[in-house]
Amino acid sequence: EVQLMESGGDLAQPGGSLRLSCAASGFTFSGYTMNWVRQAPGKGLEWVSYIGVGGNTIYYAASVKGRFTISRDDAQNSLYLQMSGLRDEDTAVYYCARGALAGPYFDSWGQGALVTVSS
């Protein structure tokens, strides 16, 4: 069974940093692209970042580019999102989502990690 489990969500101050992790199991992690998608309270879904197989291709949403860094450790079956320069508007539930083999839509999602940015 495919499982994705986020951790690291917390309360952070504006301008602060947090690192989210996503532990993957039940599939060959190294063979899949991975993404972060977020959802602000009561709002819709927003794609945040993509990392390709091997980590050589990376994309970011304009809203986080230059502040967030996505990475992966295939030996540890883990995906990461390093967030710095946090802003109030980064408050959201952050989901890790697996890219499907048949196309870059998201076929499996974690349960989400809540990041709250507030002073």
Place this chain on the structure above:
Amino acid sequence: DIQMTQSPSTLSASVGDRVTITCRASQFVSYWLAWYQQKPGKAPKLLIYMASSLESGVPSRFSGSGSATDFTLTISTLQPDDFATYYCQQYHSYPYTFGQGTKLEIK
């Protein structure tokens, strides 16, 4: 960026109804469109990919159609478990973008 616009934003329906949600892209996305279902406090769940392909394990009462810029999600016979929020998403080009969501409520 490609803007995705869903309609309606809220839909009230009864068990047994046939419902249709539409999604319009601001630019050509071919067939690169997915639909997701999300229930309160839960992660989204993939329903449809490539505009009309049903994800494994998803009931056949869900169907998708469309291409280019105009797409629809249809639920043929609403079940109690279907009351949720539905999102379309284009994956034609980055940044991947979602519609604002359609909340399907019990009438």
